[in-house]
Amino acid sequence: MAALSVRGLHKRFGSTEVLKGIDLSVENGEFAVLLGPSGCGKSTLLNIIAGLERPNEGEVEIGGRVVTGLPPRDRDIAMVFQSYALYPAMTVRRNITFGMECRGVPRARQDEAVARVAALLQIDGLLERKPSQLSGGQRQRVAMGRALVRDPLLFLFDEPLSNLDALLRVDMRTEIKQLHRRIGSTIVYVTHDQIEAMTMASRIAVMNLGRLQQFATPDEVYHRPANLFVARFIGTPPMNTVKARLASDGAALVAIVGAGRPDETRLVLPAAPEAARAWIDREVFFGIRPECISDGGRGVDFSAVKVSAEVELSEPTGAETVVLARLAGERVRARVGPHVRLNQGQSAPFLVDTRTTCLFDPASEQLIA
Numbered sequence: 001m002a003a004l005s006v007r008g009l010h011k012r013f014g015s016t017e018v019l020k021g022i023d024l025s026v027e028n029g030e031f032a033v034l035l036g037p038s039g040c041g042k043s044t045l046l047n048i049i050a051g052l053e054r055p056n057e058g059e060v061e062i063g064g065r066v067v068t069g070l071p072p073r074d075r076d077i078a079m080v081f082q083s084y085a086l087y088p089a090m091t092v093r094r095n096i097t098f099g100m101e102c103r104g105v106p107r108a109r110q111d112e113a114v115a116r117v118a119a120l121l122q123i124d125g126l127l128e129r130k131p132s133q134l135s136g137g138q139r140q141r142v143a144m145g146r147a148l149v150r151d152p153l154l155f156l157f158d159e160p161l162s163n164l165d166a167l168l169r170v171d172m173r174t175e176i177k178q179l180h181r182r183i184g185s186t187i188v189y190v191t192h193d194q195i196e197a198m199t200m201a202s203r204i205a206v207m208n209l210g211r212l213q214q215f216a217t218p219d220e221v222y223h224r225p226a227n228l229f230v231a232r233f234i235g236t237p238p239m240n241t242v243k244a245r246l247a248s249d250g251a252a253l254v255a256i257v258g259a260g261r262p263d264e265t266r267l268v269l270p271a272a273p274e275a276a277r278a279w280i281d282r283e284v285f286f287g288i289r290p291e292c293i294s295d296g297g298r299g300v301d302f303s304a305v306k307v308s309a310e311v312e313l314s315e316p317t318g319a320e321t322v323v324l325a326r327l328a329g330e331r332v333r334a335r336v337g338p339h340v341r342l343n344q345g346q347s348a349p350f351l352v353d354t355r356t357t358c359l360f361d362p363a364s365e366q367l368i369a
Contacts, residue, residue: 002061003028003154003186004049009058011044018044020210022058026188026203031180033197034190036207037233043158045207046190050156051075063153078147079156082163084139086131086146093127096145113149120182121145121175137168144179157189161196169193173200194234198222206230222289223356228365231287231358237322240293241360242330244286246279253277255286255357258328265307265328267354275369276359284368287358290322293334296351304351309334311342325350 004026011019019041026032034042047053049060051072059068067075086095096117097110118124121141131139140160147155161169177200180187191197197204198218206213206221214226225231231239244255253272258264296304309325309332316338323334323342334350342348359368
């Protein structure tokens with residue numbers, strides 16, 4: 001039985017359709033992340049799951065029970081908000097127990113629950129402080145503690161780390177992931193941060209314009225994106241997707257970039273799927289990750305394709321250098337060694353690893369199986 005099932009969900013605000021038929025099933029114990037650009041509908045979807053919004057069509061099922069018409073208090077969920085939503089006049093202890101008090105939970109059970117989550121979140125020494133005396137990270141722990149004492153079927157996180165500085169976000173990301181491993185609860189987590197999604201999720205639901213684009217593991221979303229949107233959205237920098245013509249070279253398939261140009265580039269595709277043969281002599285979008293285009297400085301032990309590309313921009317990041325270049329007229333990004341310095345207008349050699357590539361249908365923009 002799935003912890004959460006969303007079926008045929010539509011949501012309109014006036015004449016604007018924000019969700020356009022969402023179907024989603026999250027298994028017990030999963031850490032599911034809703035990821036997408038601003039305005040894609042991920043927060044609206046979370047609010048409908050929580051009962052803070054009502055859908056125009058479709059239903060929500062939590063723990064095998066349809067809850068579409070139920071208020072939040074009857075859904076057996078706990079929510080952690082972006083703003084923490086702590087009561088400023090209450091101590092940390094009372095912030096954690098206030099909901100339990102309202103539900104008439106005996107004091108002994110309240111004390112037991114506070115001791116348990118305080119130890120779990122390492123906030124034992126903060127229980128008598130008020131929110132104004134806490135750091136951002138401590139407030140976030142208190143907000144999580146308030147959710148944890150409920151022991152719900154489903155935890156909902158609404159961009160909980162977006163108000164923290166970059167270093168603290170890294171620390172809290174690790175803490176939330178470790179917390180999930182310890183308690184094994186089901187989590188649905190909304191973020192616009194790809195690093196959060198890739199490092200924390202069991203599966204990522206990539207959304208755009210009110211539709212679910214792909215729901216898969218981080219590895220699958222990264223290496224086998226379902227369509228051009230996912231390919232161009234996931235990754236920093238994202239996947240290179242360039243126009244190419246597919247050709248046959250004996251048993252192998254070849255992607256020809258810039259076909260007919262003096263500098264046309266032929267890239268042999270050793271791992272191309274058999275279904276791609278239907279696209280021989282046709283145009284496709286050829287996808288390759290920037291780390292598959294390199295200077296060879298990291299040790300290349302495969303038969304890479306050697307190409308030449310004109311450098312447009314070089315961006316040192318410390319751990320590596322990201323190079324924007326023109327390959328047979330098409331813009332691509334490459335990842336090269338941290339000490340490599342290339343000048344604008346320079347024609348530079350690169351090695352292309354074509355073992356992990358994608359081909360997309362230019363009309364439907366879907367991945368060619």
